[in-house]
Every structure is written in structure tokens, then in C-alpha cells.
Amino acid sequence: MPKLKIEGGNLLTGTINISGAKNSAVALLPAALLCRTKSKIYKVPKIRDIEYLLKILEVLNCSYKIQGDELEINTSNLTNAPIPENLSEQMRASYYFMGTLLGRFKHVEISFPGGCNIGARPIDLHIKGFEALGATVTKIKNKYIIDAKELVGTRIYMDFASVGATINIMLASTYAKGETIIENAAREPEIVNVASFLISMGCKITGAGTSTIIIEGNNLLDNGVTEVFPDRIEAATYVILGALTGENLHIKGLIKDHINSVLIKLKDIGANFEVKENEIIISKCKKILPTKLITQVYPGFPTDAQQPFTVLLTQADGVSTITENIYESRFVSAGLLRLMGAKTEAEGNVLTVTGKTELTGAQDIEVPDLRGGAALVLAALIAKGTTTLTNIELILRGYEDIVEKLTKVGAKIKVIE
Ligand code: UD1
Numbered sequence: 001m002p003k004l005k006i007e008g009g010n011l012l013t014g015t016i017n018i019s020g021a022k023n024s025a026v027a028l029l030p031a032a033l034l035c036r037t038k039s040k041i042y043k044v045p046k047i048r049d050i051e052y053l054l055k056i057l058e059v060l061n062c063s064y065k066i067q068g069d070e071l072e073i074n075t076s077n078l079t080n081a082p083i084p085e086n087l088s089e090q091m092r093a094s095y096y097f098m099g100t101l102l103g104r105f106k107h108v109e110i111s112f113p114g115g116c117n118i119g120a121r122p123i124d125l126h127i128k129g130f131e132a133l134g135a136t137v138t139k140i141k142n143k144y145i146i147d148a149k150e151l152v153g154t155r156i157y158m159d160f161a162s163v164g165a166t167i168n169i170m171l172a173s174t175y176a177k178g179e180t181i182i183e184n185a186a187r188e189p190e191i192v193n194v195a196s197f198l199i200s201m202g203c204k205i206t207g208a209g210t211s212t213i214i215i216e217g218n219n220l221l222d223n224g225v226t227e228v229f230p231d232r233i234e235a236a237t238y239v240i241l242g243a244l245t246g247e248n249l250h251i252k253g254l255i256k257d258h259i260n261s262v263l264i265k266l267k268d269i270g271a272n273f274e275v276k277e278n279e280i281i282i283s284k285c286k287k288i289l290p291t292k293l294i295t296q297v298y299p300g301f302p303t304d305a306q307q308p309f310t311v312l313l314t315q316a317d318g319v320s321t322i323t324e325n326i327y328e329s330r331f332v333s334a335g336l337l338r339l340m341g342a343k344t345e346a347e348g349n350v351l352t353v354t355g356k357t358e359l360t361g362a363q364d365i366e367v368p369d370l371r372g373g374a375a376l377v378l379a380a381l382i383a384k385g386t387t388t389l390t391n392i393e394l395i396l397r398g399y400e401d402i403v404e405k406l407t408k409v410g411a412k413i414k415v416i417e
Pocket of ligand 1: 302304
């Protein structure tokens, strides 16, 4: 099994270019099935999740062409088929095929989606939304069978502003009769990205990016085109890395407004950086102040950046707390940081980090989840000595060319067998 070998202690300098967002792209590919003939998506990241989604497109008889980071999908021969569990279990986002296939065919068979093990992660809000549109949902063991005679637009209130459920209901309702109103919708940029793709196909959607989204059903969608937004979590991860060990490290190709909450927190703890139009230039923060961090739905501090930020707080002078409000089991990587010398203590949904601790390399730490893996990479890059990480597939699922990007700015990191 491949491992990542990382030697810590180098200052990183140069430019890291941000890729297209994983969490947008994984919704845009299933969304392309709403097109009658073809669609085009620019800036698609080369990550494992995309490889698996393309395999699912093949199962559904779609063809595609990839040129660099441009993806053209041909849906002229789209056929409905059960999505095999060995593919759907590879990632969380396979649940978006529920929304699109329900819209197109009024029938879906799919096993429960996989994804990182960071909490229970039920999909009840997705199911409630489909049922409100007129579908019946049957669960047999791990398999969901969703059927509808027709989908009819309605008003849906979401108990929690779930990213996945908002997008999934938006996808299904594009083919519903009349108007669907989603209230307490999630406001993450990924939702705006998907909505702009649906609008380019001919769908009428207003309010994406706010708490109320209105979708006007139309079953003649075609020729969708969009560009994947820059990955705000990848950007946040590398900006945090810059505060840990950058020397005029340029993080380029991001949308600053998408990571405002992270930048504000970085300012709070004493980091200095320069913001240009689509770029942040950051150097190692000499003195890091402790803080209280609380994860929230967008535009609050993103749960996905919480784990990398924890590494920064191990270098703060004093006691910090992190309150995790989105997932119930997202402190596993914080526990693993203890193997490198960090002082972290989790109780319920609150993590206490006591700094400043010098981190030292450790061997064969098993990556627990995608963002936790990124956090361990950051920790290894500032640790004394060498660290090896196992189960690195989880990192490659979501960070495009992470080894190449870090090597280019001076990190000593490589994949070993
Ligand atoms: C998406 C992102 C993930 C990110 C999360 C929050 C993708 C593929 N993943 O995940 O990286 O961490 O948004 O920004 O885009 N919940 C329910 N019932 C539901 C749906 C969600 O209880 O039907 C709960 C979840 O268990 C979780 C919380 O709501 O505790 C947030 O989930 P949600 O916003 O749906 O996240 P995902 O779409 O799964």
C-alpha cells in the first residue's frame, strides 16, 4: 500500500494554484444527466471522486471526453440502471444521482452513499424532500428504491440547512411540475455553482446562495455549461499551511469571499497576509494567539477547514477551543496529532488544544478521513524529522496533485510503496 513520506521543517515559498472545488464538481457531474444531449464543465479537478463518478456515468450509458480539465458529457443515450454499490459506496456525493435520476426517470435504485467517517451522516432530509415532491422511498437493506408517478413542485422547509439535501432537492425539482420553494436552504458556494449550471440548461432558479431557493420545473433542459468554482477548502488548507510555514507563499486562483471566515480567524490569531484580487500571499506567523473557533454553516467557519486549523492552534501560545457544530465525530485527526506531540483533548463536540507544542515526526499514522488527512500532512510539514502516513487514498480523493503542488513550493513529500 502506498504511503506518504514527509520531512518537516522547510519554509515553503512560491505559488500554489487552487483547483476546481471537489464538492462542486461532484454535484455538477450528476447534474449533467438533466441535459437531454450534452453539457460541458470546465476546471474539473483530477481527483479520485471524479474518477468514480465517471464510472457511474458509464453505467448509465453516458459517454464523455476529457481534455485537460474540460469535461464534455454526452447524455443522448442515457439509460436508467441501478447504481452498483461498489461505486456508490466510494463517496458521499453518489447521492446526487438520486435527485437527477428521479427527475429524469421517476425511478432510482442506489445503495446508501459512502464518504468520510466523520459522524452518522443520515440522508433523511434528502428523502423527506423527494417525498414532498411526490416520490415514494423504499429501503431494502442498504438499497434505496425511489419511485414517483410524477413530481409536483411544493414548499419544502429543511430542518437543517444541509448542503447535500439542498442540492439534491434542487436537482429533482428541475423536472417537477410547477414551482418548488426550498426554505432554510444551505447557502454554500457549491449550491450557487450547481444553480448556475442548471440555469445554463434552461432551468429557472432564483435565490441560490440565500435561504430561500425557488425552482421552476422545466423538462426540456439541455446544453448546460459551467466552470467549477475554485476549491475554497483546498484554498483554506494551503493558506493555513502558509501561516504555519510559508515564506511569501502565494495561494492563487481562489475567491476570497468564499474563505472570509477563515481569513478573519487567521487575523484573530495574529497571522499577516496580503490579499490580492484572487490571491493571498502569506508567511509563517511568528506569534500565534489562542482562539475560540466554532464551526457553522456557510458563511460561518467551515467544518472542513476545522481539522487543518487545529494544527495551527497546536502552535498557539495558550489554550484554544474548537466547537464542532456540524459533525459529531470530527476530532479523530486531532487525537492522532497527539502521536506527534500535540496536546489535544476532545470532550463531546468541544476540542481543547493547548500550545505551543513542538511536533515531531511519527511513523505509519493511518489517515482517518479526507480533511483529517490534510491536517496530518500540515502537521508533518512543520514537524521535526520524518512522518509517514498510510491510507493516503483518502487524501487523494479530494486534493488534486497535492504531492506535486507541495513539492513545487519546497516541501519534502513523496509517495512511497
Ligand atoms: C457536504 C460536503 C462536506 C461538508 C459538508 C458541510 C460534499 C460531497 N460534502 O457534505 O465536505 O463537510 O457539506 O459543509 O459536498 N444531515 C442530516 N440529514 C440529512 C443531511 C444531513 O442529519 O439528510 C446532517 C449531517 O449528518 C451533518 C450535517 O447535517 O451532521 C451537515 O450535513 P450536510 O450539510 O448535508 O453535508 P453533506 O452534504 O453530507
